[in-house]
Amino acid sequence: MKKIWLFTFVVVILQAGSVYTMAFNKLSIKRYGSPIKVRVEPIDPRSLFRGDYVILRYPFSSVKREDIGLGKCEMHDIKNIYIVLKKTGDLWEYERASSDKPEISRDEVFLKGSVVSDVFGYSNNLGVRYGIESYFVPEGEGRILEKSREKGNLAAEIYVDSKGRALLTGLFVKGEKATFGK
Template identity: 30%
Template sequence: MNKRARQLILGCLVPVLILLGMCFKPVYTLLTGEVIKLQTKPVDPTDLFRGDYVALRYEAEDVPIQFVEEAVVSKLGNSWGEIEVYVLFEEKNGVHIPLKVTLRKPAKGIFLKGTLILYDKTNSGKEFVLIKYGLEKYYVKDNTGTEWEKASEKGKIVAKIKVNNGYGIITGIEREK
C-alpha cells in the first residue's frame, strides 16, 4: 500500500473514530448503569417545532440547604455563577431523593453530576439550591404528548434514569400510581 492510500484511509478513519467516541459514554451508561427513579414536578412545555415531548422538572432539583456540604456553600458565596456538583441519592418509597451535595465525586453510591445554578430562599424562609442535571426533556411517541403533559401538570410522572459514574440518561417515564 502506498503512502497516498494510507493517508486516505487515515483521513476517513479519523472522523469515524471521533463519532464513535462521542457515542461511547451514553452507550456505556445504558449498558452498565444503575436505574434510579426521580419524581417530577409540573411544567408547561411550549415548543411547537420539536415534536411530541415532555418537559420535565424534578423534585430532586430543589435541594434543601442542609443537604449541601459547607464547601459548596462557601464556594458559591455571593456569586451567581454556576458550580459543578455531585448529588448523592438514596432510595425512599420507590423514588430516589438527594442525600448530599458535594464538590467531589463520591467514591460509592448512586450519584448524578449536576450544575448548581441558584441559591435562594422560599417565602417561608427555607434555604435551598437549584441543581440542573441535563435531563429536562423526554421525547414521546407522536400524538401522546398532550396526555403526558396533563400528567406532568399534576406532578404524576416518574422518570426512570440510567446512571453510571454521575452521568444519567432518561430511559423512560411512567405515570405515578
C-alpha cells in the first residue's frame, strides 16, 4: 500500500513539475529577453473555454519563398525559420529571413519560427508561427481589438531572448497599452 502513495507522489511531482517548468521557461524569456514593439493585426476573437482571445497575425507571419532562397514550387524540409527585425522609429520591422541562425547588428533582433504551411510549394509564401499568435482578453472584449485592426493602429509588445524565443506580453492601441477587465 505504501507503493500507491509513493507513486502518487511521483505522478503529482511530474505533472505539477512539468506545468511549472513550462511557466518558468516562458518567464525566463521575460527575465533575460528584451522588449520590442511590432505591428500586428487581430484576426478572430473567440474562444469557447477561455474567455475571448484574439488570433494575431504579424507582417512576418508569412515569408516569401525567395527570401530564404527557395524557388517557386520547390519542395523543402525546412522546419524552422529565423527572421530578423530592425528598429524603425518606435516599431520593429521585418528586415530579412533565413533558414539558419542569422548574424545580427546592434539595432536588430531575430525571432525563431516554425514553418507551418506550404511544404509542397503551392504558393509563393511560407506560413510561419512564433508562439505569439494569440492574446487572451476578458469575455466580450475581443471585438474592441478587431475594430482597432480596421484602423490599423494596433501593436504588440513581445520579449525576445538571445535564442530567438518570443513571449507576447501586451497590446498597444494607438500607442497606449491596452487594459482589459476593468
